[in-house]
Amino acid sequence: MQISTRQSGTSTIVDVVGDIDLYNSPEIRKVLLENIRDKRVPRIIINLKEVRYIDSSGVASLVEGLKVSRNMSSRFILFGLSPAAREVLELSRLIKVFEVYENEDQALAAT
Amino acid sequence: MSAAAQTTPAANDAMISIRDLRVSYGSREILHGISFDIRRDETMVILGGSGSGKSTLLRTLVGLEKASSGEIWIRGKNMASATAADKEELRKRLGMSFQGGALFGSMTVGENVALPLREHTQLDDDTIRIMVRLKLDQVGLSGFENYKPSQLSGGMKKRAAVARAIAMDPEILFFDEPSAGLDPVIAAGIDNLIVKLKRAFRMTIVVVTHEMASAFIIADRMVLVDKGHIVALGTPQELQTSTHPRVRQFMDRIAEPEVHKEMDYLQMLTDGNED
Numbered sequence: 001m002q003i004s005t006r007q008s009g010t011s012t013i014v015d016v017v018g019d020i021d022l023y024n025s026p027e028i029r030k031v032l033l034e035n036i037r038d039k040r041v042p043r044i045i046i047n048l049k050e051v052r053y054i055d056s057s058g059v060a061s062l063v064e065g066l067k068v069s070r071n072m073s074s075r076f077i078l079f080g081l082s083p084a085a086r087e088v089l090e091l092s093r094l095i096k097v098f099e100v101y102e103n104e105d106q107a108l109a110a111t
Numbered sequence: 112m113s114a115a116a117q118t119t120p121a122a123n124d125a126m127i128s129i130r131d132l133r134v135s136y137g138s139r140e141i142l143h144g145i146s147f148d149i150r151r152d153e154t155m156v157i158l159g160g161s162g163s164g165k166s167t168l169l170r171t172l173v174g175l176e177k178a179s180s181g182e183i184w185i186r187g188k189n190m191a192s193a194t195a196a197d198k199e200e201l202r203k204r205l206g207m208s209f210q211g212g213a214l215f216g217s218m219t220v221g222e223n224v225a226l227p228l229r230e231h232t233q234l235d236d237d238t239i240r241i242m243v244r245l246k247l248d249q250v251g252l253s254g255f256e257n258y259k260p261s262q263l264s265g266g267m268k269k270r271a272a273v274a275r276a277i278a279m280d281p282e283i284l285f286f287d288e289p290s291a292g293l294d295p296v297i298a299a300g301i302d303n304l305i306v307k308l309k310r311a312f313r314m315t316i317v318v319v320t321h322e323m324a325s326a327f328i329i330a331d332r333m334v335l336v337d338k339g340h341i342v343a344l345g346t347p348q349e350l351q352t353s354t355h356p357r358v359r360q361f362m363d364r365i366a367e368p369e370v371h372k373e374m375d376y377l378q379m380l381t382d383g384n385e386d
Binding site: 021023026057059092 | 233280
C-alpha cells in the first residue's frame with residue numbers, strides 16, 4: 001500500500017493505493033491524524049479509487065479520522081469506493097456516517 | 112456432483128484441498144478416506160447427520176484432531192509438513208467459531224473479541240476498541256462490551272464467539288453449527304452476516320450444520336458426509352435435485368429406517384451381562 005498527500009485549494013487529498021489491511025492500516029491512521037490533529041487541515045479528502053480491499057482495521061482508522069475531524073471542526077470526505085469497500089462500510093453500517101462521493105470533482109465541489 | 116468430484120485434482124482456485132483423509136478415534140475410523148476441494152471465496156457447507164463425521168472433519172481441518180492418513184492442503188501448503196512458522200502464519204488467517212463458544216470467563220466480552228488483535232497485530236488501542244465495537248455490532252451485541260460471558264445467555268455467548276472469530280477479518284472462517292440453539296430471528300441474522308462477510312471481506316467460509324434452511328441461504332456448494340464418506344458434493348440446487356437415496360433422505364428429512372432386529376437389539380442391550 002502507498003499513501004501520498006497533495007493539496008487542492010483548501011483541501012488536503014490523501015491518495016491511497018493498494019489494499020488496506022491489519023498490517024498497514026496504522027500508516028493510514030498516522031497520516032490522517034497528523035493532518036487533522038497536528039496540521040489542523042480544514043478539509044481532508046481520502047481518495048480510495050485505487051483501493052480494492054479494506055478490512056475492519058482500515059475502517060476503524062477511517063472512523064478515528066472522522067471522529068477527530070469532527071472534534072477539530074474539519075471536514076472528512078471519502079471518494080472512489082470500490083464495490084468491496086462500499087460493502088464493508090455497509091456491513092459496518094457506516095456508509096451513511098461518512099460523507100462519500102463518487103469522484104474527486106464531486107468531493108472537491110462538495111459544500 | 113457425486114463421488115467423481117472426490118478424485119478431481121486440486122483446482123487452482125482451491126483454498127483447501129483434502130485428499131484421502133482418514134481420521135480414527137482409537138481403533139474406530141470416523142472418516143474413511145475423503146477428498147474434496149474448498150474454493151477460494153466460497154461458502155462450503157458440510158452437511159451430515161449426528162455421528163456422520165462432519166464435526167470431526169471440521170476439527171481435523173483446523174488442527175484440533177490429527178489425521179491418521181491423507182493430506183490437508185491450506186493456501187497451497189501441506190499441513191503435515193508445514194513448519195511451526197507456517198502454522199503460526201496460517202493461524203492469523205483463520206477464524207474459528209465452535210459450539211460452546213470457548214470464551215474466557217475472566218475477561219469481558221470486549222476483551223475476548225480484542226484478544227486475537229492484541230496477540231497478532233500492532234494496532235493502536237483506539238483502533239482495536241473501534242474494531243471490537245464494529246464486530247459486536249455486526250453480531251447484534253452492541254453495548255455488551257463490558258459484560259462478562261457469565262452474564263450472557265447461551266445465544267449471546269455464541270454470537271460473542273462469532274465476533275471474536277471474525278475480529279481479524281480472517282481469510283478462512285470455520286463455523287461449527289453457527290445457528291444451533293439460537294432463536295429464528297437471531298439465527299437468520301447470523302446467516303445474513305455469513306453472506307455479507309464473504310462478500311465484503313472475500314472470505315472462504317466453511318460451515319458445519321444440519322440446519323437445512325440455513326444451509327440453503329449461505330452455501331455456494333454443499334458436501335454431504337454420511338458414515339465417514341462423502342455421498343454428494345455440489346451446489347444447493349444440485350443437491351436439491353439429486354436422486355441419490357441418502358441425499359433424498361437428508362433433504363426430505365426422512366427418518367432412519369428401523370434397523371434392529373428384536374433379538375439383536377436384546378443381545379446389544381444385554382451384551383456382557385451374566386446369564
